[in-house]
Amino acid sequence: MIVDSHCHLDFEDFDDDRDQVLASAKSIGIEHIVVPAISSATWPRLKKVCDHYLECHAAYGLHPYYIDKHCHSDLDKLDQWIKREQPVAVGECGLDFFLKDLDKNKQQEFFEAQLDIANENQLPVVIHSRKATEQVILCLKKYPSLTGMIHSYSGSLEQARQLIDMGFYISFGGAITYDRASKLHSIAAKLPLEKLLVETDAPDQPGLKHHGQRNQPYYIFDVIETLARLRNDTVENISHITSSNAIALFSL
Numbered sequence: 679m680i681v682d683s684h685c686h687l688d689f690e691d692f693d694d695d696r697d698q699v700l701a702s703a704k705s706i707g708i709e710h711i712v713v714p715a716i717s718s719a720t721w722p723r724l725k726k727v728c729d730h731y732l733e734c735h736a737a738y739g740l741h742p743y744y745i746d747k748h749c750h751s752d753l754d755k756l757d758q759w760i761k762r763e764q765p766v767a768v769g770e771c772g773l774d775f776f777l778k779d780l781d782k783n784k785q786q787e788f789f790e791a792q793l794d795i796a797n798e799n800q801l802p803v804v805i806h807s808r809k810a811t812e813q814v815i816l817c818l819k820k821y822p823s824l825t826g827m828i829h830s831y832s833g834s835l836e837q838a839r840q841l842i843d844m845g846f847y848i849s850f851g852g853a854i855t856y857d858r859a860s861k862l863h864s865i866a867a868k869l870p871l872e873k874l875l876v877e878t879d880a881p882d883q884p885g886l887k888h889h890g891q892r893n894q895p896y897y898i899f900d901v902i903e904t905l906a907r908l909r910n911d912t913v914e915n916i917s918h919i920t921s922s923n924a925i926a927l928f929s930l
């Protein structure tokens with residue numbers, strides 16, 4: 679069994695062939711897909727996808743990349759959606775300091791508000807962190823009982839260990855399939871498998887073999903194969919343990 683712990687299957691990119699995409703995912707043993715939200719405007723379509731395809735599990739949240747689109751009333755709305763829809767997580771939320779024109783203070787405010795919501799509703803969080811891992815760790819320290827995943831991990835080994843000690847899972851996607859990703863390779867080889875997840879982040883972040891194409895859950899096999907090679911482990915064991923981790927984290 680395989681779990682794709684982070685995939686935007688509700689995006690329009692899949693409107694023409696979602697059935698097929700899910701059928702090919704199923705053909706390699708993908709039994710669960712966690713589908714995180716990006717903005718309040720997309721929650722209804724995400725709900726529709728997850729209601730229709732039982733292997734898809736919704737997370738609701740406000741993505742930092744779209745910070746300009748979010749307004750304060752979205753936070754109240756989010757709490758209401760979560761109480762009503764009972765998603766598997768809050769997210770994706772987080773901090774993106776890579777793009778300079780995204781308002782840092784507003785990001786920080788919306789991230790902490792979503793951590794509050796997750797904390798109150800006793801849900802894990804799906805975290806987006808780009809060039810912001812130090813700041814993400816600082817924020818998470820205020821919530822000692824919170825758990826979650828850092829999706830498409832890009833921090834240091836030391837930071838990953840810190841996050842694991844704080845109860846978080848580290849998730850790897852297509853980025854680790856590139857030969858040049860030597861820093862990620864050594865991190866992925868050293869962390870305990872019991873704290874790792876695999877994801878595609880489809881339709882974004884395709885791996886080496888599918889560079890320039892639309893990513894899809896089926897391609898998660900390349901991520902698992904790379905992890906197996908880096909860790910001197912089997913594809914079966916990587917699939918088995920990362921699936922168990924996702925099932926435990928998201929109560930699937």
Ligand SMILES: [Zn+2]
Binds near residue numbers: 684
């Ligand atoms: Zn994402």
